[in-house]
Amino acid sequence: MERYIKQHIDPEGPYLEALYRDTHVKLLRPRMASGHLQGRILKMFVSMIRPRQVLEIGTYSGYSAICLAEGLEDGALLHTFEINDEQEDFTRPWLENSPVADKIKFYIGDALELVPELGVTFDLAFIDGDKRKYVEYYEMVLKHLSPGGYIIADNTLWDGHVLEEPHPTDRQTIGIKEFNDHVAADSRTEKVILPLRDGLTIIKKL
Ligand SMILES: C[S@@+](CC[C@H](N)C(=O)[O-])C[C@H]1O[C@@H](n2cnc3c(N)ncnc32)[C@H](O)[C@@H]1O
Numbered sequence: 001m002e003r004y005i006k007q008h009i010d011p012e013g014p015y016l017e018a019l020y021r022d023t024h025v026k027l028l029r030p031r032m033a034s035g036h037l038q039g040r041i042l043k044m045f046v047s048m049i050r051p052r053q054v055l056e057i058g059t060y061s062g063y064s065a066i067c068l069a070e071g072l073e074d075g076a077l078l079h080t081f082e083i084n085d086e087q088e089d090f091t092r093p094w095l096e097n098s099p100v101a102d103k104i105k106f107y108i109g110d111a112l113e114l115v116p117e118l119g120v121t122f123d124l125a126f127i128d129g130d131k132r133k134y135v136e137y138y139e140m141v142l143k144h145l146s147p148g149g150y151i152i153a154d155n156t157l158w159d160g161h162v163l164e165e166p167h168p169t170d171r172q173t174i175g176i177k178e179f180n181d182h183v184a185a186d187s188r189t190e191k192v193i194l195p196l197r198d199g200l201t202i203i204k205k206l
Helices: 002-007 014-026 036-049 063-070 085-096 111-118 131-143 158-163 171-184
Strands: 053-057 077-082 104-108 122-127 145-154 189-194 200-205
Touching: 002 036, 014 036, 014 063, 014 085, 036 063, 036 122, 036 145, 036 200, 053 063, 053 111, 053 131, 063 077, 063 085, 063 104, 077 085, 077 111, 085 104, 111 131, 122 131, 131 145, 131 171, 158 171, 171 189, 171 200
Parallel strands: 053 077, 053 122, 077 104, 122 145
Antiparallel strands: 145 200, 189 200
16 A cells, blocks of 8 residues: 555655665664655645744654755745754755755754744644653644644654553653643644554644
8 A cells, every 4th residue: 555655646756765765774763764655745734834934853864854845935944953963974964965955954952952042933843853752842842833833743653552551661652642642631732643654643733
């Protein structure tokens, strides 16, 4: 089915194809990169929402950052944050040589510390960082999101583990389950979960 879907949606294009390949050849945990289908979905969401300022928490190899930036209108910007400074040598050239380089600002550091210092109000945020910190990201992002703005949170079904009782040391499953419960009970937002890939939650600030 995945092959069929990929044959019937827009191609990712040669640049993203090469980045996806390089991610798999050179980096640890390449499965973290969004890939063809999710990348096209992110671009489509951006072109539907038409945000002026977009935030991404968790750049990794830059795949999703380029997809988000592809959907932006002229003059709109993506601010993407990566906490792992060892990632910079790989990711910065891929972002700076991409066709959407002028739409991307890449920061190395903890989004939880840096975003509040930026003084930017975002219209869309893509949360894809440390699964243990999703509730913290959510609360921080809501403070810097315009009314009517959106959050897209990745991996919210966590390979189906959300249905299980997590082992006390499995902080990632615990973090995702806490996030899902927290969001579900939050009257400040509307929310829906798309059972796509590893689960995408779409949240609208009221
Ligand atoms: C799943 S990967 C991101 C994948 C990328 N968004 C994509 O779809 O192609 C998660 C990344 O978040 C980074 N990260 C974790 N905590 C972070 C934080 N507090 N601020 C910024 N980046 C963070 C990790 O180092 C890792 O590279």
